[in-house]
Amino acid sequence: PRLAMQAKQQGRKKTWYPLERLSGALGLYALCATVLLVVVWHFTNTGPKALEVLTTALQQAPLEAQDRIQLIFKYLTIIWPYVPGASMGLFTLMIAISTSLVQKWFKRHKVKFPRPALKLSELYLPWWCWKAFAAVGAAWAISLQFDISTLQYVFGNLTLPLVALFLLQGLAIATAFAKKQQNPKMFLVLFYGFVVIFGWTLLILILGGLLEPWLDLRTRLIQTKEKE
Secondary structure (H helix, E strand, O other): OOOOOOOOEEEEEEEOOOOOHHHHHHHHHHHHHHHHHHHHHHHHOOHHHHHHHOOOOOOOOOOOHHHHHHHHHHHHHHHHHHHHHHHHHHHHHHHHHHEEEEEEHHOOOOOOOOOOOOHHOOOOOHHHHHHHHHHHHHHHHHHHOOOOHHHHHHHHHHHHHHHHHHHHHHHHHHHHHHHHOHHHHHHHHHHHHHHHHOOHHHHHHHHHHHHHHHHHHHHHHHHHHHOO
């Protein structure tokens, strides 16, 4: 919020802190917080202790449910090391949602928003996000190849907040396309409903966000709709 309220006054023209740099600041904050959480989670034994407590609680389930509990425990042991990164990825998405809700609150109560609206359809990530994703992803792949568990957890967790940023970029593409429809709100409701029901579509959105600079999907989709 502090950065969003910054502006430069040049004569009569007022230039506000750009959305691209705001998204970059959010990503940088998420990455720094992920590093801190990874240190607490793995190197102070917080994560293993929490998993041990959870496992003990699950073992109290009735005997007939033990097969399912064992399956749950199997998946938990896989995803548990990546809880810090997943938490910061969710944090990133929650910030985007809360920003949208705050603006709607201002509009609903007929209060002037203190700066030009931050529109998801106009979201573009800074270039360092792609560079960081390439570097962190490559380091994670190498650590998996050589089975270096400590580095796996560090780089794997750092990848997740970046994935959340590219998901936002993918949603920005979808939102820009929705605005060209006859009923944008209905289109978005149906679209998000489809995403919730078919979770694999999130992968398409993330991939779209990753490839946006090269494929220019936002412009292509809008131009196609305008020709129709």
